[in-house]
C-alpha cells in the first residue's frame with residue numbers, strides 16, 4: 307500500500323461498514339478504513355465465506371452477529387482498525403484478518419471512555435513502551451503494512467517526540483488527527499500541529515481534521531505538507547466529498563447509501579444510525595423521514611422509506627433468496 311497522494315475515508319464506529327466504504331470508494335476514496343473493532347470482540351469471531359453475498363464475514367460464534375464484513379473488491383484498499391491495549395491479543399486479531407485486508411491500523415486516538423477505560427485508544431498515548439511493544443510485535447509478524455492513528459498531545463514537542471518513537475517501530479505511515487484529547491469536534495483542527503509532525507518524520511503522515519469539501523484535501527496537504535489526507539465527518543455528511551467534479555446532492559447520496567446497504571445486506575441498526583447521522587447534518591431526525599426510519603425493524607422497511615422496495619426484491623431474487631429473503635419472511 308502506497309500512502310502518498312491518497313484521499314482517505316477515516317475509521318468511524320457504526321458508520322464505516324462495507325456499504326459506506328464501497329460508497330466512498332465509488333466516489334473516489336483511495337483508501338477506506340473500517341470502524342475500530344476491539345480485539346476481545348474479534349477474538350470471539352470465526353471467518354466465514356459468504357457465497358451468497360460474495361463477502362468474507364467475521365461472525366461472533368455465539369450471537370452470530372457480523373462484526374466485520376469485507377469483499378474482494380476492496381481488498382487492496384481496506385484498512386482494518388483495531389482497539390487494543392495488548393500486543394499478543396492484537397497480533398492474534400491481525401493474523402485472523404491479514405489475508406483479507408490491505409493494511410492493519412491501531413487506534414491510539416479515541417478519547418471515549420469505552421476505549422480509554424480498557425487502556426485503549428488515546429489511553430495508549432501516555433504509554434510509549436506499550437505502543438512500541440504493540441507496533442513492533444505487529445511489524446515483526448505481519449506481511450502487510452502496519453500503521454497507527456494518534457491525536458496531538460498537549461505540546462508540540464511531546465507530539466513530535468512520540469511520533470518519532472512510533473516511526474522507529476517501522477510503521478508504514480502515521481495518521482494524525484489534529485486535535486488533542488480534551489478538544490471537542492467543534493474545536494478547529496490544528497493543522498499547524500500536524501505540520502510539525504510532518505516536518506519531523508520521513509514516513510508518510512496522513513493528516514486528519516476539518517476536511518469538508520474536495521478543495522480542502524489539497525488545502526490541507528499544502529498547509530501541513532502531509533502525504534495524504536483523511537476525512538471523517540465531511541464524508542458522513544456527504545460521501546461524494548471525494549469527487550473531483552464536486553459534491554452530489556446529499557439526498558441522492560443518501561439513497562445510494564441505502565442501495566449499498568441492500569447490496570451488502572447491512573445490519574439494519576447500523577444502516578439507521580448512519581442515515582440519521584446524514585439527516586441530522588442537513589435536516590432534523592424529528593421530521594417524518596427520521597420518524598419513519600425509527601420505526602424500521604428490517605432493511606426491507608428501510609428500503610421502503612426510500613422508495614427502493616423493488617431494488618430490494620430484485621437483489622433478493624437474483625441471489626436466489628439468501629439472507630435478504632430470510633428478512634422478508636419476518637415481514638410477511
Ligand SMILES: Cc1cc2nc3c(=O)[nH]c(=O)nc-3n(C[C@H](O)[C@H](O)[C@H](O)COP(=O)(O)O)c2cc1C
Pocket residue numbers: 316317318319320321340341342387413414415416455483495514515516517536537538539540
Ligand atoms: C461517527 C464517528 C465515529 C468515529 N469512530 C472512530 C474510530 O472508530 N476510530 C478512530 O480512530 N476514530 C474515529 N473517529 C474519529 C475520526 O476518524 C476523525 O479522526 C475525527 O472525526 C476528525 O476528522 P474530521 O474532522 O474529518 O471529522 C470517529 C469520528 C466520527 C465522527
